Amino acid sequence: MKIITTIKNVFFAALLLGVTGSITPGCNGNSGKESGSDSTSTASSGTNDDKTLLGAGSTFVYPLFSKQFSEYNKLTGLKINYQSIGSGGGILQLTNKTVDFGDSDAPLTEEQAQKMGVPVLHIPMCSGAVVISYNLPEVKDTLKISPEVLAEIYLGKITKWNDAKIAAINAGVKLPATPIVIAHRSDGSGTTNIFTDYLCKVNDEWKTKVGKGTSVNWPQGIGGKGNEGVAGLIKQTPGGIGYIELAYAVQNKMAYAKVQNKSGNYITPNIASTSAASNVQLPADSKIFLGNTDAADGYPISGFTWALIYQEQNYNNRSQERAQNVVKLLWWTIHDGQQFCQGLNYAPLSPAAVTVAENILKSATFNAKPLM
Structure with missing residues (x-):
């Protein structure tokens, strides 16, 4: 029943938005709940499949991610299951370590960062109005x-x-x-x-x-x-x-x-x-x-959206291949993936913002060793 509910929700969103591209639907019909009580089963279904990445968060960036992730799947065969549940839900699922990446249109608050317990990278994806x-x-x-x-x-x-x-x-x-x-x-x-x-x-x-x-x-x-x-x-x-x-x-x-x-x-x-x-001039951590x-x-009413990942990618028995897939996906998104921004009414990253995003991604590690 949960699978059917989720597919219906994804289908309704596609009808409402008229967006080209698709995102693999998750198995969790209650993924939008802020409690995160059902999120563990969603993530565990893909944990051992390094060819499927799990993400959750911002609905602001959903139309763009839908197109980008569809195109990346055509190029690499990698599947990205992204749940458009809101930035708060994405942060919660990343906190619970049930997704590979979150996405938020607001940087982590001090309280949220403390709950994470370890450094979290903010990689700007684009800006939107x-x-x-x-x-x-x-x-x-x-x-x-x-x-x-x-x-x-x-x-x-x-x-x-x-x-x-x-x-x-x-x-x-x-x-x-x-x-x-x-x-x-x-x-x-x-x-x-x-x-x-x-x-x-x-x-x-x-x-x-x-x-x-x-x-x-x-x-x-x-x-x-x-x-x-x-x-x-x-x-x-x-x-x-x-x-x-x-x-x-x-x-x-x-x-x-x-x-x-x-x-x-x-x-x-x-x-x-x-x-x-x-x-504008971005700080080194991109939070602005x-x-x-x-x-x-x-x-006057615009902002960045950020993909969020743990800086140290070796957690919850993750493989190095999985960690590399995450970093490679985000690297593609801030480079080749930017070509899809304008057609969906997002502002692509400036060259200076791309450089900041590159430096942040290069700081991601696996067993304390750089992944890039």
Whole structure:
């Protein structure tokens, strides 16, 4: 029954997204649970098969991983079973050592790192935009949203689409009196971390009352699991608004707003504006937040997504071949795999970011010896 449930979930996600490529479905129908109670059986099914790698985490990067892992399978025969369960779930499964790699749109917190107990590498995969999508079919113009308006919507202060503050920045647009229905993530999510980090930077009340993180106590709204869940809520709800990764909005032909950046410009989220936001100096460990960029042409709600692996790969009776397969996969992803970013509305890594990612991967070891 669990196998059937998982296949249905994967099929539904593929229908919703319209994404080219596939990811081998897992055997764990409850893989999205934050408890991780069922994750051990999922990982153990592939532990002795070094030609199948197990990953879990970010739904933000799912459309890209789907394509990349499909192409890598054609090249090498290696299968990658990636569960799109949210960054929090991926971190939990990596903590429990039931996957070969996790993926998160937020770096590990100090508490998460302590639970890991040993060094974890963060390898940047790409950067992407978190867009503000809305369901107002009667509005044909692309709406503009300022930081103040966005924060007040999510704080529950602006409750109708024809509110004076929305109208003031959308001159000439006939706005309906439709109630605003807020959608947000219900699971631990790096997309949420990107979004709430941005709100903290632009609104003191949000910073004080709600804060940032992969999961927060939302003042208003209804929750959906994964980017696909929030996208589904928006599409099904007249007056709905929510934050989702750009690829989900584009693939599903959903409307999304121009957002005002620090320079006062209303920016359309796309490859160019996301690249502009991510054109920054990366620290050696690659951990950086891109929200509220200083770039005049940069989209202000964007961020990196990171593959997470243990630096020392000899654990849980893993073979050296398995460890090498993980490192080779990620090396390909930050090089040849980058060609698939733009077609799926992700910003490829800059040459400088690739160099940082290379250096991080070169620090991975097996029995304290470099794998590369």
